[in-house]
Amino acid sequence: MMGLGYIGLPTAALIAGKKTMVNGVDVNPKVVNTINQGKVHIVEPDLEEAVSKAVNEGFLKAHLEPKEADAYLIVVPTPFKEKNEPDISYVEAATKAILPLLKEGDLYIIESTSPIGTTEKMKDFIFGARPELDGKIHMAYCPERVLPGNVMYELVHNDRVIGGIDKASTEKAVAFYSEYVDGKLHHTNARTAEMCKLVENSSRDVQIAFANELSLICDKADINVWELIELANKHPRVNILQPGCGVGGHCIAVDPYFIVSDYPMESKIIGTAREINNYKSFWCAEKVQTEKLKFELEHGYKPRVALMGLAFKPNIDDLRESPAKYIVQKVLQNVNNEEYFIVEPNIESHHIFKLTDYSEAFKKADIVVYLVAHDEFKELPRDSSKKILDFCGILSR
Ligand SMILES: NC(=O)c1ccc[n+]([C@@H]2O[C@H](COP(=O)([O-])OP(=O)(O)OC[C@H]3O[C@@H](n4cnc5c(N)ncnc54)[C@H](O)[C@@H]3O)[C@@H](O)[C@H]2O)c1
Structure with missing residues (x-):
């Protein structure tokens, strides 16, 4: 081995x-x-x-x-x-x-x-x-x-x-x-088996990109994307996945590039899906900046911001290729005397970020940004006076 x-x-x-x-x-x-x-x-x-x-x-x-x-x-x-x-x-x-x-x-x-x-x-x-x-x-x-x-x-x-x-x-x-x-063990040739692995992950990536694209459209059109997808999925032959703050991990966010890199002219949807999913993370980081500025204009003081989650998907401790981690890094590049609380309940400490307990961060923050739908976050109060940015549909679950 x-x-x-x-x-x-x-x-x-x-x-x-x-x-x-x-x-x-x-x-x-x-x-x-x-x-x-x-x-x-x-x-x-x-x-x-x-x-x-x-x-x-x-x-x-x-x-x-x-x-x-x-x-x-x-x-x-x-x-x-x-x-x-x-x-x-x-x-x-x-x-x-x-x-x-x-x-x-x-x-x-x-x-x-x-x-x-x-x-x-x-x-x-x-x-x-x-x-x-x-x-x-x-x-x-x-x-x-x-x-x-x-x-x-x-x-x-x-x-x-x-x-x-x-x-x-x-x-x-x-x-x-x-x-x-x-x-079951399925027989094929080497090239098909290689492609099969890449296609399995590309398929997920493309489907998530569709959901993420809908989330961008819905944000502009003032429609709740979670409700929209739930309703569209009532159609017997429609099954749209959930949007999020991007796509991470060492498989879905990586393997499609193995196709795009060798077949760039032919893999338009696969390549564009990667771009959309990456763009969604950038868009989320921009949204946080905009909300911060709005808050300051409305209240006359700088908000305290809780960034909830660093892992690449719910309830795990894996931060590889994590869009949540990317968003936190991007937001922290523009710190201007605001106070930030970074939360990841699945890890004890991080070599770069100082972590805060999730309920303490929620209590202290003026703006709460849900990046990952960890189970712990679902217990937090919903009817609060805080500004909530819900990028992972935690309020809809
Ligand atoms: N982890 C997953 O969930 C997963 C799922 C499906 C496919 N894969 C694929 O399986 C492969 C392995 O992934 P992983 O997660 O086990 O990686 P890993 O990084 O956990 O383990 C790879 C190991 O190989 C060792 N190594 C590097 N060069 C070596 C060499 N020349 N000789 C002997 N050992 C060497 C490394 O030291 C490391 O311990 C990758 O191609 C990955 O994409 C991983």
Whole structure:
């Protein structure tokens, strides 16, 4: 298992739990040491128990360097570079590291979210360097679609899409996953499997962009967007998603760029959806500024502002690519003696922001800005004299 992060480690624990020997590999010595003590470096329900059991029973061992195996899974990061281009250098580095160990009959699988054609690129790379293996190892792509917080369950029960570089590869990879996965295993080719992962997240992004676009129109047209969507969804074939302050996280806000970057002329809707969702965050930050100025003009003193939520979605502690965090940063760039209370009930402290308890922030603030619909915020009073900016529909839930 090349890469022992949010996806690689649970997958390693699952496979080792079925009494298959797993050599986990990570370039981070802290990760390797933690796992070898039977502990975990990431928060995920039931993971520590599974890792501790697998390590104690001798089926999981972590290393800094790869060991010879029969199957290699690549589960390393695939971030994007400047200009939103995908960065597959981690996949390349992990593949290069196992290159000398590969032998006839081996199975090589990429699970990292990857641009279309990555598996074929790795095929050319491997067979270019080891031509004697051409046609003698099996290579496939199998994306991961688990929900953080429910990974140990979904790893087993979700359907999987598995695409080989040829039929034999697909079949070998399907046989491998069938040992560990109860969900259906769908056969395809590598390019389709790569695209499938990107399309799943792009589809969500496009649908959220539609809701966010409606929220901008409704703001101008003086219509409550939440009520509008609820009513429109009474139509038996309409299902509009909820708007918010943007789109975040390391999947939906990232993966569409993997398509747009390679197919810019063809991916107009996907690209525009990214722009709309990014613009929505900018628009929210501008709205806060405008409200602040209005308040000062009306009351003759500067408002105290509560910025409620930093996470990228409700009830989690994950701030990656978070639009709420972006909005808070943007608002704080224009501080002019106003007092701000920054709230995130799911984390204890933050290295940049001083956090305030949510009820204290609500009590003290003149303007309350709901950025994330955390459950805690739903308990706060609704009929108050405060100016409320509700970007996540908390008052409509
Ligand atoms: N986290 C999710 O919910 C999720 C869901 C679906 C798909 N994915 C995709 O799965 C892939 C992995 O994501 P993650 O969240 O597990 O990432 P992560 O950052 O949590 O873990 C990746 C690990 O790989 C290690 N690593 C980097 N280079 C390496 C190398 N050359 N050899 C060995 N180890 C190396 C890192 O040190 C890190 O521990 C990404 O492509 C991601 O987009 C993630």
